[in-house]
Amino acid sequence: MSSYWSLTEQEARDLIYILLYSMRTDRAVAQAVTALREFWETIQRCDEHAPSSRDRLLISVLDARRLNPDWWRLHLISSSDVLYQCDTCGRLQAISIRAVCPRYRCLGTLKEVQQQDLEPNHYLLLYGESDMGRLRVEEHTAQLDKEKAREFQREFKEGKTVIWAGARAKTIAEE
Numbered sequence: 001m002s003s004y005w006s007l008t009e010q011e012a013r014d015l016i017y018i019l020l021y022s023m024r025t026d027r028a029v030a031q032a033v034t035a036l037r038e039f040w041e042t043i044q045r046c047d048e049h050a051p052s053s054r055d056r057l058l059i060s061v062l063d064a065r066r067l068n069p070d071w072w073r074l075h076l077i078s079s080s081d082v083l084y085q086c087d088t089c090g091r092l093q094a095i096s097i098r099a100v101c102p103r104y105r106c107l108g109t110l111k112e113v114q115q116q117d118l119e120p121n122h123y124l125l126l127y128g129e130s131d132m133g134r135l136r137v138e139e140h141t142a143q144l145d146k147e148k149a150r151e152f153q154r155e156f157k158e159g160k161t162v163i164w165a166g167a168r169a170k171t172i173a174e175e
């Protein structure tokens, strides 16, 4: 027998472990590709038989697809709901599948947390308020006439407009 294959019991065990581990990863990738392909084909089949284009799950936009907003479903998370927080990136999730963090390339583990135990968070507090106030957004570009532009600048300084959009808006906001 060649000396290359003279492994100690520990080395043999390690080698088998490494081989099994790599096979498991390959299998997982292949299964993920198959599952995603089946999802895609099922959605396409359902959309082809949808009673109208408004009933489709995906809407064609140029050469891409967009989720039809009529199918979106949202629900409010109450203070008694259990949330999951990643122990690495800190992101909060409403669901946990085998405690794996769904953030791209994060290897963290999701842990159960109660909403009241979380550190104060600006957005959580903001969304929890019954009256969020009005949000006014205006375009501020060179296309505006001077009088309208001055009016928007004045209202922005008075705090009546929260967001501006346009290349010139950034410069004025910094003045």
Ligand SMILES: [Zn+2]
Residues within 6 Å of the ligand: 086, 087, 088, 089, 090, 091, 101, 102, 103, 106, 107, 108, 109
């Ligand atoms: Zn994470």
